[in-house]
Amino acid sequence: MDRSLRANNPENYNPDGTVKEGPKRWKKSTTYLKTQARLAEIWRKLSAHRRSLIGRMVNETLRMGNVFKFEKLSYRALQGVFGKSVNTRAPGKYFQELTRKAESAGGKVLKFPTRLKVKGTETYVGLSSYCICGERKKKSLSERWHICSCGVKCQRDLYSAYLACFVKQIGQSDFELDAGTAARQWPGAEPLLQAASGHIPNPRVSGSSGQPCKGTEGVAAEEGIAKAEAWDGVAPSPGGGESPGEVAVVPLRTPQL
Ligand SMILES: [Zn+2]
Numbered sequence: 001m002d003r004s005l006r007a008n009n010p011e012n013y014n015p016d017g018t019v020k021e022g023p024k025r026w027k028k029s030t031t032y033l034k035t036q037a038r039l040a041e042i043w044r045k046l047s048a049h050r051r052s053l054i055g056r057m058v059n060e061t062l063r064m065g066n067v068f069k070f071e072k073l074s075y076r077a078l079q080g081v082f083g084k085s086v087n088t089r090a091p092g093k094y095f096q097e098l099t100r101k102a103e104s105a106g107g108k109v110l111k112f113p114t115r116l117k118v119k120g121t122e123t124y125v126g127l128s129s130y131c132i133c134g135e136r137k138k139k140s141l142s143e144r145w146h147i148c149s150c151g152v153k154c155q156r157d158l159y160s161a162y163l164a165c166f167v168k169q170i171g172q173s174d175f176e177l178d179a180g181t182a183a184r185q186w187p188g189a190e191p192l193l194q195a196a197s198g199h200i201p202n203p204r205v206s207g208s209s210g211q212p213c214k215g216t217e218g219v220a221a222e223e224g225i226a227k228a229e230a231w232d233g234v235a236p237s238p239g240g241g242e243s244p245g246e247v248a249v250v251p252l253r254t255p256q257l
Helices: 002-008 030-062 075-082 085-089 091-104 156-164 179-197 225-231
Strands: 067-071 108-112 115-118 124-126 145-147 153-155 167-169 175-177 220-222
Touching (some): 002 030, 030 085, 075 085, 075 091, 108 167, 145 156, 153 156, 156 179
Parallel strands (some): 067 108, 115 175
Antiparallel strands (some): 067 220, 115 124, 145 153, 167 175
């Protein structure tokens, strides 16, 4: 298309090939117009396909619970790490759709900040560096497991998601991490998380392109007993908390990243 434009409109270009400034008329050949229509059709299909994939993923997510919590993350920052793939995968659209559908179904979506106050203390922690025993240790992005001297060992994203289950909204935009309850319920959740850890593929860690980005963790869903039972027959998902009174721990990654 560019070649065709140039061939048909040489007067619109500078000698160095750049487009001249100011108002211009563009002559478009029949072939150009045909190609333009074909290209528009390709974009249209791509966008429809993406919408349907996101819709499917949102529905899968909605089967896991009715309260969804995730860390506020900047899609611009994701773009820095993943480049164009963010445009084609549209993670923001996923969260937008999830929020819309969850809320219209009576559910809730909570966005909490990446630094959280630990309940009963004045300490602020990030989910990925915090352990239920109180230990704090920053992990590099390539460290995919949370291994603590207290004996806790868990795949990093799952562990953050587990902690996110205990993030409670205490004010308009205030959140805190109920670390005490998280620690008390850990023995019950551990086998579940261990089993789910096996389902998580090891992300590529070499180079910068394949690295999982900070902020894609700490996503969790929880649901009440009645809901869990109602959905039992629909889709038993690995990691979905099925024991009564237990918190469902559902790991989610930013769409396809
Ligand atoms: Zn620990």
